[in-house]
Amino acid sequence: MKIPVFRVALISTASFLPLSLISLIVFLAIYSWPAIQFNQFYFLWTNDWNLGNLYGNPVTVHGTQVMPGAKYGIWFLVVGTIVSSALAMLIAMPIAIGAAYFLSEGVRKSWAGPLSLFVDLLAAIPSVVYGLWGYALLVPLFGQTIFPFVAKTFSFIPFLNGDPGSGYGLLTSAFVLAVMIIPLISATLRESIRMTEPELKEAGRSLGLNRLEVFWHITLPKLKTVLIGVGILALGRALGETMAVLMVSGNALNYLPDNIYAPISTMAAFIASQLDSALQDPTNMAVEALSEVALVLLLITVVVNFAARLLLWMARVR
Secondary structure, eight states, X not given: OOOOHHHHHHHHHHHHHHHHHHHHHHHHHHHTHHHHHHHTTHHHHOOOOBOOOTTSOOEEETTEEEOTTOBOXXXXXXXXXXHHHHHHHHHHHHHXXXXXXXXXXXSXXXXXXXXXXXXXXHTTSOHHHHHHXXXXXXXXXXXXXIHHHXXXXXXXXXXXXXXXXXXXXXXXXXXXXXXXXXXXXXXXXHHHHHTSOHHHHHHHHHTTOOHHHHIIIIIHHHTHHHHHHHHXXXXXXXXHOOHHXXXXXXXXXXXXXXXXXXXXXXXXXXXXXXXXXXXXXXXXXXXXXXXXXXXXXXXXXXXXXXXXXXXXXXXXXX
C-alpha cells in the first residue's frame, strides 16, 4: 500500500497549531485546578488579591492548603486588560488607516518605499524598548503637562475629569499599546489597498469623487474583512502585551480605575510582576492562581478570535 507522505505531512503540519492551543489550555486547566476549586467563580468578580501571611503555617480551606488570609480575586485585572486594549484600538485604528492610505495613495512611489520600510521596522522593535520609551518620556510628559491640561480643559466630560495622576496609568498604557499595534494594522491594510482593482477606483473618480472620497466610500468598505481580521490580530497583541504595559501602567492592586488617567494592571503584566512573590508560597497556591489568570487571559483571546471569525462569516454572508 502506497502511503501518501506529502498528504500525511501536510495534515500533521496543519494540525500542529490547533493541537498546541488545545494542549496549552488543557495544561493550564490541570495545573491551576486546585486554584479553580479554591477560588470558584468569585475569582472573576472580586478585587481581593492577597497572598496571605507567607511566614505563617498553611491552613486547610475547602480541602485545600493555603496560607492564612490568602484570597485571589482578579476583576481589576480583567477590567484593566480589556479597557486598555479597547482604548488602544480606538487610538490606533484611525491613525493606522490614515497611514495606510497615505503610504499607498497619498505620496509618490519613490517616497512610499522608504516610508513603508520605516513603518514596518516599528513593528520589529522589542516591547521592552517601547516600555522604556514610555517610562522615560511619556510618563513625565503626560503626568506633568498633558494630563493636567486635558483634565482641566475637558472636566465636563466623564472619565476625563478628576485627578490627572502621575503619568502612570490607563491612558499611558493604551497610548504605548497603540503605537505598538499601528504598524501591524497599517502594513496589512496598505498592501490590501494596493491590491484593490484599479477599475473600482476609476469608476469612483468617473462619478466625480476625489481620491479621499473614493478611498472612504469604495476602497475601505471593500476591505472590511481585512480590517476586521487585522484588527483582531492587533487586539490579540494588545491583550497579551507584558513588559511595555508593566513599565507604564502603575501596577495597581485591587483597584478599579475611576478615570482615564488612573493606574491599572493587566493580566499579562500582573503575572510577570507577581511571579517572584508567588514562588515564596510553600503551598504553591499562589503560582496556581497565577496559572488560572493565564488561563482566563487565554480564554479571552480565544473568545475574541472566535468573535472575529463570526464577524467575517457574517460579512461574507451579506
